Amino acid sequence: MNDPVTLYDVALSSRLLLGTARYPSPAILAESIRASGCEIVTVSLRREAGGARAGEAFWSLIRDVGVRVLPNTAGCRTAKEAIATAQMAREVFATDWIKLEVIGEEDTLQPDVFGLVEAARALANDGFKVFPYTTDDLVVADKLLDAGCRVLMPWAAPIGSGRGVNDAFALRALRAHFPDIPLIVDAGLGAPSHAALVMEMGYDAVLLNTAVSRAGDPVLMARAFALAIEAGRAGFRAQPMTPRDMAEPSTPIIGRPFDRLA
């Protein structure tokens, strides 16, 4: 592990976090997790008819794959709902990690940042390690850190949209403003090149779901994203050259044949 990312004191070699929803089959989900090389997958809690055992089968599959889980509070619309969901998740999944979502608007699934900060503070005070799904707003990011978050997860674009980075300036500003906070781009990426771009910006990791699960070949796409994230990270560490407006010869001028000596 020569370039680990550390999230709440856990060092990870993979900078890809993968969602587990909307795959064509449980087998393809398991194979996609393996192909991605990820060490963290997101999971959720839902109601189930008493006789059904879908939840049990899913949880068994995830345990067999052997990755760490990050439960979410997806679908929660108030801080109160999100707090209760997080508490249930801590007991069911036996982890104090929580991907905190408080949704404020239906069309964009934009976070309700006021409810988010309120829930983040309550959960952090209760011993949770909060991964807040937030916008790219600098002030909200500051409030979340003040509330006790030690990782931030800004969106690139609305959940499931596959648009890629909507506002590169905002993401760059966030990165520049919080150089030492682990920043994970969560939501809105569609293609491996989108992931490479945010990694080149210096983001620490990427969380994906729909871009992989709804691809024609999810397993191959999981691998493609893993490669793009690794390439983008290496590109960031290697410090890209500064772009210029005009050409600059890459081949040395001195000694060029047919050149007249002055």
Place this chain on the structure above:
Amino acid sequence: MSATTLQMLLDELGYDEKTVGTALNQEFVRARDRAETRLCEGDAVEIVTPRQGG
């Protein structure tokens, strides 16, 4: 339903207590408190299990 506690309700519905989370009127109820958690007419009970998520 004849259950008078949350635990009785879970038993009646056939849940495996190890893999469910519970809440009563939007407040979390710990597994160890279910047997003492009495249900009243009109209570909103949430019983959740692991599921795929993004």
